[in-house]
Amino acid sequence: MLTMINHLRNRDYMSGVERDRSRVKATGEVFTPTPLVQEMLDELPPEVFTDPAKTFLEPSCGDGQFLSEVVIRKMENGSTYEQALSTVYGIDLMEDNCLECIKRLYMCASEDITPLNQEEAKLLVPDYYWAQGLLKLFYVTTPHYTGITNIVCGDGLIYDYSFGTYTEPVKTPEQLVKEVKQLKAELKKMEIALKKSDAALKKSERERLKLIKAQEKVKKEFEQQRIKLELEMAAEEKRRLKAESKKKNVVHKWIDEVNDLFGFK
Numbered sequence: 001m002l003t004m005i006n007h008l009r010n011r012d013y014m015s016g017v018e019r020d021r022s023r024v025k026a027t028g029e030v031f032t033p034t035p036l037v038q039e040m041l042d043e044l045p046p047e048v049f050t051d052p053a054k055t056f057l058e059p060s061c062g063d064g065q066f067l068s069e070v071v072i073r074k075m076e077n078g079s080t081y082e083q084a085l086s087t088v089y090g091i092d093l094m095e096d097n098c099l100e101c102i103k104r105l106y107m108c109a110s111e112d113i114t115p116l117n118q119e120e121a122k123l124l125v126p127d128y129y130w131a132q133g134l135l136k137l138f139y140v141t142t143p144h145y146t147g148i149t150n151i152v153c154g155d156g157l158i159y160d161y162s163f164g165t166y167t168e169p170v171k172t173p174e175q176l177v178k179e180v181k182q183l184k185a186e187l188k189k190m191e192i193a194l195k196k197s198d199a200a201l202k203k204s205e206r207e208r209l210k211l212i213k214a215q216e217k218v219k220k221e222f223e224q225q226r227i228k229l230e231l232e233m234a235a236e237e238k239r240r241l242k243a244e245s246k247k248k249n250v251v252h253k254w255i256d257e258v259n260d261l262f263g264f265k
């Protein structure tokens with residue numbers, strides 16, 4: 001218990017985190033010193049610490065100056081550490097403050113904590129519903145593998161303070177009727193769009209077939225022209241050969257006559 005108290009209470013002021021002036025100006029990060037926290041808690045009636053079911057909320061918890069003292073006091077008054085931890089709730093705008101607060105309350109190190117964005121949180125902590133004003137949830141691997149829902153990063157001015165218990169608001173019959181009407185209208189629009197695209201598809205199919213036909217016609221005409229040309233070329237060649245042999249015959253005949261005339265044979 002003493003080691004626990006030491007871990008919860010004795011920390012460097014502001015957890016030793018360096019914050020620049022403009023940030024401090026914007027977020028008002030000046031944490032309450034431990035003696036002052038203790039003095040303030042002394043003002044509360046003792047039963048708030050003796051009743052293990054009493055809960056505490058710190059809407060701008062910083063590094064957990066108040067929450068850790070509450071946990072200590074609850075343990076000193078008979079609550080187990082787990083009981084005490086489950087009754088404290090905190091939210092802070094700054095992620096590093098939340099991390100410090102979680103390290104402190106959950107007795108773990110920075111590397112044991114993973115900040116989760118909305119999508120990751122939905123996957124890893126499925127019973128957590130994304131609440132208004134929430135920026136980040138955290139997941140710890142030590143001492144247990146679990147999503148933390150009592151210390152969250154978010155804007156305390158708009159957070160719905162559901163701490164993991166947020167459920168979608170129940171819809172009125174009027175809202176449901178309106179939604180069904182909207183859905184039907186959207187469905188109708190989609191049907192019309194589908195019909196249009198179907199018609200366009202059919203038209204383009206018809207055009208494709210037309211083009212194929214035209215292409216076939218051109219191919220056929222080309223083939224006919226080619227055959228005609230080949231036949232003409234063959235006829236021309238025949239004519240040429242015939243004329244050539246006719247020429248040769250005339251020359252031979254003339255040579256024969258000359259031979260006859262001069263008696264060369």
Ligand SMILES: C[S@@+](CC[C@H](N)C(=O)[O-])C[C@H]1O[C@@H](n2cnc3c(N)ncnc32)[C@H](O)[C@@H]1O
Nearest residue numbers: 027028030031032060061062065092093155156
């Ligand atoms: C004056 S400090 C107090 C911290 C702690 N309550 C304490 O007493 O040690 C103010 C804290 O509120 C946080 N804060 C500022 N604006 C906030 C907001 N809109 N929602 C939640 N936390 C906010 C800051 O990050 C800072 O940790």
